[in-house]
Amino acid sequence: MADRPQPHQIQVHPQHQYGGGQLLYGGGGKNVQSHRGPSTSQVLAILTLLPVGGTLLALAGVTLTGTIIGLAVTTPLFIIFSPVLVPAVITIGLAVTGFLTSGAFGLTGLSSLSWFLNYFRQATGATGSAQEQLDRAKKRMLDMAEFTGQKTKDVGQEIQSKAQEGKRTDTGGREK
The missing domain is CATH 4.10.270 (Myosin, subunit A)
Known part of the structure; x- marks a missing residue:
């Protein structure tokens, strides 16, 4: 009966055991004892943010409660x-x-x-x-x-020359 493990005892496979602070499986060779606690700045940040977060959470609860009460009071007025x-x-x-x-x-x-x-x-x-x-x-x-004046002068001269040509053809083309 000594060969059988007791129900309250747990057997660990030899590959998963720690030996001398080193992991035996995986061959990583990392020291398990290298884990340290949080730094001072992390502790101060948590100590600072806890009251701020708690206050904001309390304000959110008060606001929600006030909103529900206000809605309960005003709903009949909205319906009426x-x-x-x-x-x-x-x-x-x-x-x-x-x-x-x-x-x-x-x-x-x-x-x-x-x-x-x-x-x-x-x-x-x-x-x-x-x-x-x-x-x-x-x-x-x-x-x-100046351009408009020159253009107007040119058009006027062209009209005048056409008018004179038309007069010549009228007088020269007709014979009485």
């Missing part, structure tokens, strides 16, 4: 006044949606105009101070006015 509250909430929701949409469209329009203005400035090379931009604009307007 729902014929008034539901249209009021819908109206307020639509008004808020309208204001937000209007603001979004306004911002989109302003940003589009700003982008177009910057693009136009870069395309025309209008960079520099405001006075330089005004001088360039004046010069372009003068150039355009």
Whole structure:
């Protein structure tokens, strides 16, 4: 009977036994005694965070309790006044949606105009101070006015020459 293990005794396979502080299986040779406790900074962090976490957890519980009590008190009022509250909430929701949409469209329009203005400035090379931009604009307007005047003069001369040609063919083409 001595060969049989007793129920309260546990037999360990020889490969899983520790011998002299070394693991016998795996051949790692790591020392089991190298494990140390937490460092001082870890202990201080836990000591600091425990009261903060506890306080926040307590505040969450108080908030949940207050919310449940408030909901229990106001639910009958919501049910009684729902014929008034539901249209009021819908109206307020639509008004808020309208204001937000209007603001979004306004911002989109302003940003589009700003982008177009910057693009136009870069395309025309209008960079520099405001006075330089005004001088360039004046010069372009003068150039355009001169071009328009010259074009008008050319068109007037062309019309006049065609009119004189037409007069010559009228008088020269008819014989009385």
